[in-house]
Amino acid sequence: AQKVTQAQTEISVVEKEDVTLDCVYETRDTTYYLFWYKQPPSGELVFLIRRNSFDEQNEISGRYSWNFQKSTSSFNFTITASQVVDSAVYFCALSEGYSFSGSARQLTFGSGTQLTVLP
């Protein structure tokens, strides 16, 4: 069974600080997909990134970067020079792809990390 753990329930930083959100996953499959979503106070989840298990390259998008390490089953998310607008709940999610029967597996979400950036 697939599982995602986000051990950090809440993080508070001061604007311009860097912050890393941890995500540890469990899966027995060799093919799987990892995601990060952002949920601002408005409630709607916003897709940030999708990464498959065969691509371990780190990715950078503006102030956001992601570190995927299969050896430690982690997919951590770093925000550089944080801003107040980054305040949100961030979810890490995992999908194992397809089962032997061909049916599509669904997403499993972690419990989320509430990030508060103070001015």
Next chain:
Amino acid sequence: DGGITQSPKYLFRKEGQNVTLSCEQNLNHDAMYWYRQDPGQGLRLIYYSQIVNDFQKGDIAEGYSVSREKKESFPLTVTSAQKNPTAFYLCASSQYPGGTYEQYFGPGTRLTVT
């Protein structure tokens, strides 16, 4: 603008009443999903549909029902059999079925049952 709409944003019901939450998408996506979110918890899958006239139970389907008569619509009914219906409900869609593709979410409906 393409997207997912959910209505209403806030919904109040008395215990014992069924209530239907609306979800419409104009993204021409094949797959649609319903999730439930409780405070301090992640999203849990209630039902999903990979194609019109087909839907599958998710992890917590008991007390809920859905229909998928049109590609763009996937309403969720919270029945009186659902023991703890008060929650935030999110609808999502993806271009193709399965969790391997990014999902696009609606703004959610916050249901309160007293």
